Amino acid sequence: MNHHCLTRGIGGRLHLAPLDKHKITKVIDIGTGTGIWALDFADEYPNAEVIGTDISPIQPSWVPPNLKFEIEDCTQDWTFTPNSADYIHIHWLIGSIPDWNQFFREAYKTCRPGGWVESFEPSGIVTSDDDTVKESSALSQWGKLFIKSEKKFGMSFTVYEEELQRKAMEAAGFIDIQTHDFKTSIGN
Numbered sequence: 001m002n003h004h005c006l007t008r009g010i011g012g013r014l015h016l017a018p019l020d021k022h023k024i025t026k027v028i029d030i031g032t033g034t035g036i037w038a039l040d041f042a043d044e045y046p047n048a049e050v051i052g053t054d055i056s057p058i059q060p061s062w063v064p065p066n067l068k069f070e071i072e073d074c075t076q077d078w079t080f081t082p083n084s085a086d087y088i089h090i091h092w093l094i095g096s097i098p099d100w101n102q103f104f105r106e107a108y109k110t111c112r113p114g115g116w117v118e119s120f121e122p123s124g125i126v127t128s129d130d131d132t133v134k135e136s137s138a139l140s141q142w143g144k145l146f147i148k149s150e151k152k153f154g155m156s157f158t159v160y161e162e163e164l165q166r167k168a169m170e171a172a173g174f175i176d177i178q179t180h181d182f183k184t185s186i187g188n
Helices: 002-009 036-044 100-110 138-148 164-172
Strands: 024-028 051-053 065-070 085-091 111-120
Touching: 024 065, 024 100, 036 051, 036 065, 036 085, 085 100, 100 164, 111 164
Parallel strands: 024 051, 024 085, 051 065, 085 111
Antiparallel strands: none
């Protein structure tokens, strides 16, 4: 579901970075989950080596020849060769990263000069621009409880609201940082 929300939000595409199919050689999908994004990307970019990482081995075993999955905890030091990835894809890690600054230092170290890192994180607050999500609704209350729980877990669930990605990317040394906001539909 998260994969479909993301691709739908960015116009049916898998990424916003201006990637050249003929020049991209190594791609890393951090927190790959089921691996659906990595599978789609490997199909679309058959000449690129695609590596999906996650702490849970729940990915399928039947995959394109240019895709492999690895068990990796992205909250620890990454095991990739420095300056080796052309593109690093990150999405829906809200509530999973205790230190976004350390996380993006690892991404910066792994991404080659001229490469791209894209990070997509949702807001934990559920709202609507047409007032269909009322303040008293279960969905609105869930969002508030979700945000409250961050203190108990020691993780940030307000990544979007606090601009944690941008701040951590700047601190790591990234340049040309762009922000693209989009709505995600819920329900019909």
